[in-house]
Amino acid sequence: MEQQPDYSAWSSEKLVERVTILEKQLREQMVRCGPLLKPSSPKPKHKKVKPVRRFDPEKYSTRFIALKFAYLGRKYNGLEHHANNTTPYPTIEEELWKALSKAKLVFPTPKPSLDDEEPNWEGCEFSKCGRTDKGVSAFGQVISLKVRSNRPLPLPTSHEGHNNAENHGDTEHRSSNGKGTSPAVAPFDPIKDEIPYPQILNRLLPPEIRILAWCPFAPADFSARFSCTQRSYKYFFTQPAYTPTPGLTGLKSFKTSRGQRREGWLDIGAMREAAKKFEGPHDFRNFCKVDPSKQIENFERLITFSDIIRIGPKYKGPAGYLSIPDFQEYHTSNMDDLADGALGDSHPLSSQTQPTPAIHAFEVRGSGFLWHQVRHMVAILFLIGQGLEKPSLVDDLLDVEKTPRKPVYDMADAAPLVLENCKFDPELQWIYIGDDTSGGSDVARNGLKGDGKYGIGGAVDELWKVWRGHKIDETLAGSLLDLVARGGQRDDPAKPEQVDHSSSELNSRAVSVRSSSSQRVFLGGDLPRHVGKYMPVLTRQRMETVEVVNAKYLERKGLDPPERNQGKAAAVDD
Numbered sequence: 050m051e052q053q054p055d056y057s058a059w060s061s062e063k064l065v066e067r068v069t070i071l072e073k074q075l076r077e078q079m080v081r082c083g084p085l086l087k088p089s090s091p092k093p094k095h096k097k098v099k100p101v102r103r104f105d106p107e108k109y110s111t112r113f114i115a116l117k118f119a120y121l122g123r124k125y126n127g128l129e130h131h132a133n134n135t136t137p138y139p140t141i142e143e144e145l146w147k148a149l150s151k152a153k154l155v156f157p158t159p160k161p162s163l164d165d166e167e168p169n170w171e172g173c174e175f176s177k178c179g180r181t182d183k184g185v186s187a188f189g190q191v192i193s194l195k196v197r198s199n200r201p202l203p204l205p206t207s208h209e210g211h212n213n214a215e216n217h218g219d220t221e222h223r224s225s226n227g228k229g230t231s232p233a234v235a236p237f238d239p240i241k242d243e244i245p246y247p248q249i250l251n252r253l254l255p256p257e258i259r260i261l262a263w264c265p266f267a268p269a270d271f272s273a274r275f276s277c278t279q280r281s282y283k284y285f286f287t288q289p290a291y292t293p294t295p296g297l298t299g300l301k302s303f304k305t306s307r308g309q310r311r312e313g314w315l316d317i318g319a320m321r322e323a324a325k326k327f328e329g330p331h332d333f334r335n336f337c338k339v340d341p342s343k344q345i346e347n348f349e350r351l352i353t354f355s356d357i358i359r360i361g362p363k364y365k366g367p368a369g370y371l372s373i374p375d376f377q378e379y380h381t382s383n384m385d386d387l388a389d390g391a392l393g394d395s396h397p398l399s400s401q402t403q404p405t406p407a408i409h410a411f412e413v414r415g416s417g418f419l420w421h422q423v424r425h426m427v428a429i430l431f432l433i434g435q436g437l438e439k440p441s442l443v444d445d446l447l448d449v450e451k452t453p454r455k456p457v458y459d460m461a462d463a464a465p466l467v468l469e470n471c472k473f474d475p476e477l478q479w480i481y482i483g484d485d486t487s488g489g490s491d492v493a494r495n496g497l498k499g500d501g502k503y504g505i506g507g508a509v510d511e512l513w514k515v516w517r518g519h520k521i522d523e524t525l526a527g528s529l530l531d532l533v534a535r536g537g538q539r540d541d542p543a544k545p546e547q548v549d550h551s552s553s554e555l556n557s558r559a560v561s562v563r564s565s566s567s568q569r570v571f572l573g574g575d576l577p578r579h580v581g582k583y584m585p586v587l588t589r590q591r592m593e594t595v596e597v598v599n600a601k602y603l604e605r606k607g608l609d610p611p612e613r614n615q616g617k618a619a620a621v622d623d
Contacts, residue, residue, distance in 0.1 A: 106156040111513060112198040112239075113174060115191055115264035115273060115477055116246065118145075121257040121515070122186040123464055129180045130168045141258060142168055145192070148253035152231045153198045155331055170194070176273040179280055180472045182421070184463035189261075189281075189470035193273040198239050199244050239265050240480065244536075247508075256511040257469070262479040271473075274441070279353065279472040281414045285465040286428045287358065288407040289313040290571040292534075295375040301436060312569065314378040315434035317409065320357050323433045323440035324411060326447070327355040334595055335446040335455040336426050337419035341602030348595070350422070352415040357430075360408040376534075412469075424573075428463040429586070431571050437583055445587060454591035460574035535595035 056064065122128075126136040130143050134213075146168035158172035178191040231377045231421055248261040254260070268276075292315035300309045310316070334348040429446065432438040445452055483502030503509050513579050569577035603610055 051483070052510045066331075084109055098324070104153050106197075108202070109200045110200045110202050110263075111195050112200065112243075113193065113195050113267055113269065113271075114246070115193040115267045115271065116250075116260055117189060117191050117262040117264075117479060118258065119190065119258045120186060120259070122181060122184050124257060125183070127181055127183045127185065128177065128187070128190070132163060132167060141181075141190075142177075144254060144258055145250075148250045149196070150371060151253055152249050154244070154249075155194065156197070166410045176275075178273040178277050181466075181468055182463055185466045185468065187468040190468055191273045191277075191471050191613075192474075193267055193271055196246065197244065199242055200239070245501065249483075251501060251508055251511070252506060256515050259508045259512060260482070261508070262481040264477040264479055266478055268475065271477075276473045277417075277471050279414055280418060280468065280476045281412070281470040281472075282418070282423045283467045283469050284411040284423065284461065284573070285467070286315075286409055286411075286431075286573060288315055288317065289378070290315050290407055291569070291577045292530075309379065310436065311376070311378055312435075313571075315431070315571075316436060317357055317434065319436075319440055320411075320430045323430055323443045324355045324357055324413075326440065326443040327352045327413065331447045332449045333419055333422055333447075334449060335431070335452055336422050338421040338425075338460070339595055339598050340420050341598050344599050345419075346599070348419060350412060350415055350417055350419065354412065354414040355426075356412055358410055358412050360410050398575070421460055423466060424460040424463065425458075427466075428459060428572055430587065431461065431573065432458075435571060437568075437570070438586060442586060452587070456586050456589040456591055458586050458589065459572055459578075465485040465573050516618045 059067070079236040120141050122141070124138060125144075126138040126140050128141045130140040130146070147166070155170075155173050160169050160171055163169050173194045174190065175194040179187065181187055183191070188547075243265065246263045248509045250260045271448075291313045293311045299311050299313070301312055330349055330351045332348050333350050339345070339350070411430060413423060413426065427437070429442060433440055433442065446456075459465045481502075485500075500508060567579040567581050568583040569584065570580050600610075
């Protein structure tokens with residue numbers, strides 16, 4: 050083999066000469082072997098780019114409708130969107146806007162101050178019923194707005210049709226028979242021939258937001274906000290509110306006729322007694338957060354229903370350790386009496402009558418609500434349910450002459466609150482997903498399958514997916530909680546003596562639980578709050594009166610006091 054020359058000893062002139070010779074040899078070789086080296090490749094196909102079809106709103110008619118929808122609010126920053134305000138989570142309004150815009154159902158008037166992706170309801174006659182806060186859900190929220198319709202535009206005469214065709218290029222709805230008269234048009238059914246609004250929007254919305262129904266005949270002067278005559282809320286909570294501490298450590302200092310109560314359990318009877326006191330017309334200034342920018346002076350609201358209700362059937366499942374006597378609501382001197390079946394199913398202390406954990410809800414209906422009113426009401430009910438306050442506290446706070454200044458106290462957590470329903474006057478005629486409208490052509494025309502309720506892409510299937518995911522998480526977390534609470538042992542059906550639920554090992558462990566001098570207060574969250582020594586509500590620091598708060602705001606903003614209007618109660622929703 051030929052020895053490789055040592056180029057390090059070569060001069061630069063000799064190196065240049067060598068490179069020139071090698072390049073010449075390479076070119077000659079490429080000429081001889083070029084056809085063999087070139088791969089055969091087909092000529093590139095030039096894909097035709099479809100021109101973007103411009104959507105012309107003037108080719109379509111519009112109609113005023115109302116939409117009823119539901120959403121799970123934990124992942125959202127509330128319903129309402131505020132322009133140029135960045136939030137950690139999207140708002141429900143933003144998601145609705147994106148779906149309506151993508152479906153080309155709204156034609157807003159452009160606003161230079163807003164980005165294209167920001168909600169712009171200018172010219173859409175948009176209104177919303179209840180402005181829910183961050184984390185709050187709704188099962189019967191309502192909006193009203195003007196949307197695109199399938200209804201054909203009125204056909205012009207021949208002369209008008211020629212001009213309009215030139216201006217808008219519309220040949221589908223604007224045609225002429227050349228004799229100055231319009232051809233016959235098939236009658237338009239405002240329901241079965243209309244765009245299937247719920248089905249189309251549900252395909253574009255996240256699964257946690259579902260359109261439930263639409264109203265085709267909303268009155269011309271209808272406002273989802275001001276036409277509402279009643280709103281209904283529910284606030285869900287568990288019984289017990291948080292996991293009880295076993296043994297003597299978890300017992301409260303006071304006793305009742307049924308025994309010594311264990312912390313974590315709520316006195317539902319006392320809560321019901323207090324809830325009923327909200328019914329009727331009352332001044333709720335001590336049960337809300339004052340917004341001085343609204344300059345509200347009338348805090349009277351009518352509550353038509355207020356109570357604590359039980360949710361769902363009786364069952365036992367995950368977190369079943371709560372049925373063990375040492376975790377039960379009451380303690381007696383003879384804990385053996387609390388063993389399952391020892392007292393009979395009908396005995397008030399028997400765990401057979403206490404499914405674990407039970408779900409309750411505070412349900413309230415009224416003509417209107419102040420800002421954070423429901424969450425303030427629930428917070429007071431929880432204090433009463435924990436035995437920290439008496440039901441008479443509600444009377445004291447509703448008496449604004451006795452308590453003109455609101456005591457400082459925290460409101461309840463937002464996540465368990467649901468806006469359940471809204472009623473209007475006159476009542477709206479709703480068409481729900483799944484209702485038979487004797488149509489079908491509208492669904493086929495828009496490429497949709499099914500009635501929008503069941504089947505692939507239906508609201509029920511989508512919500513089932515959401516529910517099942519949470520249910521599996523609940524089951525796994527509850528089973529793990531059960532395992533840890535039972536000391537790492539599992540119940541074996543073949544060995545019922547494995548864990549003695551009445552006393553045995555669990556009770557002996559409970560003695561080692563360290564007591565805490567800090568009072569735990571439940572306010573609807575996943576865990577209670579430690580507040581140190583509890584201070585009764587009426588002994589706490591008081592806030593300034595509403596009149597002083599409003600006056601200071603006007604002074605700070607340099608505004609003149611507005612005209613007094615004691616008779617009008619502004620609608621400020623929770």
